[in-house]
Amino acid sequence: MSESVKRTRPKTAVDVTMPNVGERTYSLFNIWVVTLALKLLLVVSYHSTDFDVHRNWLAITKNLPVSKWYIENTSQWTLDYPPFFAYFEWVLAQFVPEVVKQDGCLALVEKGAYSLPTVYFQRLTVIVSEILLFVALQWYINSSDSQASKRRAYVAASSLALSPGLLVIDHIHFQYNGMMYGILVLAITCARLKRYLMCGFWFAVLLCFKHIYLYLAPAVFVFLLRAYCLNLEFDPKRKMVENLIYLVKWKNLSKLGALVVAIFAVAFGPFVYYGVMPQLLARLFPFSRGLTHAYWAPNIWAIYSFIDRLLIQVYQRVPLSQYPLQKIFKFDTSLLSNSKFINSSTRGLVGDIEFLILPTITPQLTFFLTLFYQIMALIPLFIQPNFRRFIGALTLCGYSSFLFGWHVHEKAILIVIFPISFLVCRDRRLLGPFNLLVSCAYISLFPLIFTPNEWLIKVTYTLLWYIIYYFNFRKVVRLPKDARESSYILDRVINTYILGLLPVLIVISLMDLLEGKFEILKKLEFLKLMIVSVYCGIGIISSWNGFNWLYFLHDDIWEDDSKESSN
C-alpha cells in the first residue's frame, strides 16, 4: 500500500523519502532550550503596560472573592478576560513567593509599584505556560503518519515555536499568547486526528480563556456540526422521514453539546451564581472603543483612514477640489476648519468623529462585513468537511476578523498566522500568500516595541526567522501536479513587495534615530506608524486575496490525502 502511495504522491522539491532522513526524529526540545536562553535574557527587557494589567489581575484574584473579580475597579486595568483566564491567574497567584509578595506583586492599587522580583516572577510564568505550546506542536509533529509529512509538520511547527510574533508580544511586550495558541494547536491536532469531541473540548476551553477566539468559532462550529453531528448521505432504501431523523447523529450531538455546556458551566457558573454576569459581559465586550486602535492595525480600516487623511490634504491644498469632494461625500465642512480634529491622531473613542471626509463606519457595518466573509468561507467547508478545508476556513475567519473587525489590535494577526502555517506545506501556491502575510504581519508588530535597546533584537530575530523559513518552506512544500500553474511572475512581484519592507524599515528607523537632531521628526511620529500600517495593510489584504483565490478556485489543494491515494 505504502508503495502505491509513494508513487502517486506529488513530487517535492527535495526527495524527502531518502533513507538517511527516514530515521530522523523531529524534536522541538533543542529549539525550546535555545529560545529559553533568549527568553531568560529578555526578562529584563522593556515591558508594556500589559505587564501591570496582568499583575493587577494576580492581585484581584488572590485578594478578592470570586464574586468581586469582575466588579473590582481600583485600577484602570480591570479584569476583562473570560473566567478560565481569571482562574489561571488565581492559580499563578498561589505560587507567588514571599520575596515577590513583598515587592508589591499582589497589591491591589491603582498603579502597580513593583521591581525586579515581580518582573522575574511574571516573566517566568509566561515562559513556563508557553511549554504547553511546545507540547502541542510536538504532538502535532508526532501524530503525522509518514516521515515526509513529519518533516513538513516539523518545519511548520518549528516556525510557530520560533515565531517572532510570540517573542515580541509575549516575551517583550508581555502577554500569555503562547499558552493560548498551544490550546488552539491542541484543537487543530485533534481535528486532524478526527477526534472531534476533543477538538470541541479544547476549543471551548480556549474560548473560556480568551474571547478573541470567538472569531474562529464559526469555522469550528460548522466543521464539528458537519463532520461529527450531521450525516448528509441519504440512504435511498430508507424512508424520507427516517432519513431526516438520521440526518442528525443524535448521539454525537448530545455528547458534544453536553461537553461544551459543561465547560461553559464550569467557567461561568460561579458568576451566574453570584449574579455578576451582566458586569462580566460588559467587561468582555466593551463597545465604547473606537474603530481603530491607537496604532492602526494593518487592515482595511487603516487604508480607509489613510485615504481620508489624503482627501483632507487634497481638500485643503488642491484648488477646485473642494466642490466635487463636497458633492460626492456630503461631509460637514465646519469640522475641517477645526484644527483640533485635524491634528488628533486616532480620534479614538466613540462619539468623536473618526473620519472627516469619508462616511463614518459603524460597528454594525464592521460586524456585517466580518460575518459576510466568514460565511463565504464556511460554505466550502460545509460541502467538504475535511481537515484542510477546516484549517482553510479557520484562516479565512481569522483574516476577515482581522481585516474588517472593530477595534482590532495588530497583535491579533497571530490568529491568522497560526492556522495558515499548518497549511503552507500542502502546496507551493500557498507560499506566496503565506510569505506576504508573515513578513507584513511581523513587521507591523515592530511599533509595539519602541525602546532602542530592543530594536536590534526584534529586527535581527525577525530577519533571521524569515531567512530560515523562507528557504525551509520552499524545500518541503509539495509542488502542484500541474507544473504550469506555478506562476513565476506573481512570485517575483510578491518577493519584491516583501523586499520593499526593508526600505520602509530603514526609513522609519532612521526617523527614530535622528529624532534628537531634527525637531520636525518628533511631529511626524504618527507618519511613521501610518507608513508601516498602510504598507503592511496592503500586503496583508493582498495575501488575503491570494488565499481566497486558492481557497475558492483550486479544489485540488483541499482534497484529503486518502482521496488522493485512491485516485
Add this chain to the structure above:
Amino acid sequence: MAKSKKKSKQALVKKPTTPFVATPATTQSQSIFKSSPVYELLHYFEKAPDQWAARYIIVMSSIILKTAIGLGGFLGQGKPPMHGDFEAQRHWMELTIHLPVSEWYYFDLQYWGLDYPPLTAYHLYLLGKIGSFINPTWFALNSSRGIETNEVKFFMRFVSLLSELVLYVPAVLTLANMMGKRFNLNRMDQMIISVIIINQAHLALIDHGHFQFNSVMLGFFVYSLINLMRENYVLASIWFVSCINFKQMGLYYSTFIFVFILSQLKSFIHLIVIGLTVVLTSFVIVIPFLKDPKNLLQILIRVFPFNRGLFEDKVANFWCTANVVIKFREIIDASQLSKLALISTVGAIIPMNILLFFKCKKPQNVAPGLIYGFAGNALAFYLFSYQVHEKSILIPLLPSTLLILIKPELIDIVQWINNVGTFSLYPLLKKDGLILQYFVSNLLINWLIGPKLLFKNSGILWGLITKGSYLLMIVYHLLDWFLLPPARYPDLWVILNITISFGAFFVFWLWLNFKVYKL
C-alpha cells in the same frame, strides 16, 4: 553499475587538480559534534547550496545573543561620581572628539584619563563622531558626564557589537575556513566550531555586558595569526602592531610572535624587512602625536602604570592567590616586586619558547605550535606578570579556544578552560549586575556542545580534573548564593573563586607546556 564505477573513477582523477574546492560535507569524515544540540540545529543547512545561509544564521544569532546580554547592566551603572568602564569609554569618545590630539592624554586625568594606546583613541574618535552626529548631547564636552539614557546606552552597545562584527567575527570565520581546509574538517564542523568560538560566554559578557572593546584587539590578533599561518610575516606584523596599539594587553602575545617569526626567518634581509614594518607601522600610528615628543612619553606613562601595584582587585593569578598565604606587599617593596614578577614571567615562558623555536621549523608543527605557543605565553603572562586585570584572561582564552580547530576532540578540555575563565570573571560580573546573563550564556554555550562531549572520556586524570573543578564551581555558586561570607573575611568567597580558577589555569598551563614538549 559499470557507469557508476566510471563516474567514481573520474571523480578520483579530478580531485587532486582542484584541492581548494571544498568537497561536499558528506564525503568527509564524520563530525564529532554529531551528538551536540548545535549540530541538530544547524544540520538543516549542511548541504552545499545552503551553507551560505548557515553563515548568516551564525552571525545573526550571535548578534541576537549579544544584544540580549546587553539588556543587562554594566559596571558602575547609576553609580556617580565615577561610574565604570562604560562611562570611561563614553568619556573618551567625548574627549577625543572635542580636544586636539595633543591634549588627549592630559585631559582631567582624575576622571577617567585616557590610558589605552592611540588606536583605541582613534577608534573611539570615529565612533564619537558618528554618535555626536546622531545626538550631540550624548558626547557634549563635560556636560555629558555620567549620561546613561537608554539611547546612549543603545548606541554604545550597538557600536561595540558593530566593531566585533567588522573585525572579530569575520576573522574567526576566515580562520575556521582556512584551518578546515588544512586539517580536513568538514564544513559542518567548521560552522559548529565558529559558533563555539564566537559565542563564548566570557567575551560576550565582558564586551557586551560589562562593556569594553576587547573583540577589536582580539580580531587584530586573529588576523595576525591567519597571516602567520599563510607565512605572510609582513602583514602579520602590521596586524600585530595594530593589536598592541589598540590595547596594551596584546603584549601578552608579543614574546611568542617574536620567537616564532625568528624561527621562521630564512635570511637576514627578511628580518630587516619585518623590523622596518614594525617600526613603520608604529610610526604611522603615532604620527598625530609627533608635534611634541613629550606626548609620546605621556602615552607611555598613561598606558603602563607601573605605580599601580602588583594586582588590582582580585585576580586568579599566582601573586593574588599566593597572597592569601604570603603577604608579598608587606615583605617586599613595589619596585622589587615588579622585578620579581618580571623574572618569574620570563622564567615561565623561556622553556616553552625554546622548545617551540626549534619545533616550529618543521612545517607540520607550524599551526599547532602557533596556537599552543600563543596560549601558553599569554597564560604565563596572566599567571605571573605584574598588574594583571581579571579581564586579561580573555587573551590566553582566545588561542586556547582555537585549539579545537586543530583537534576538535580536545573540545572537553577547551570548553572546560573557557568555563573556568568565565567562572573567574564571576565576582566582577556580579558587581555589574550580570548574574542572570552569566548563568544563561554559560549554560547556553555548554548545552550547545552537549554533555556527551563535555564529559567525554579523555583519560582518568582529565576526567578527575574537569569533573572535580566543575563540582567545586557548583559548590562555590551555592555558597555564594545562599550564604554571606563571615564578617571577618568579607572576601572569602572571592578568594575561593580565584583559588579554584588559579588551580585550573595552572594545570592547563602545565598541560600546554607538556603538549609543546610532545609536539
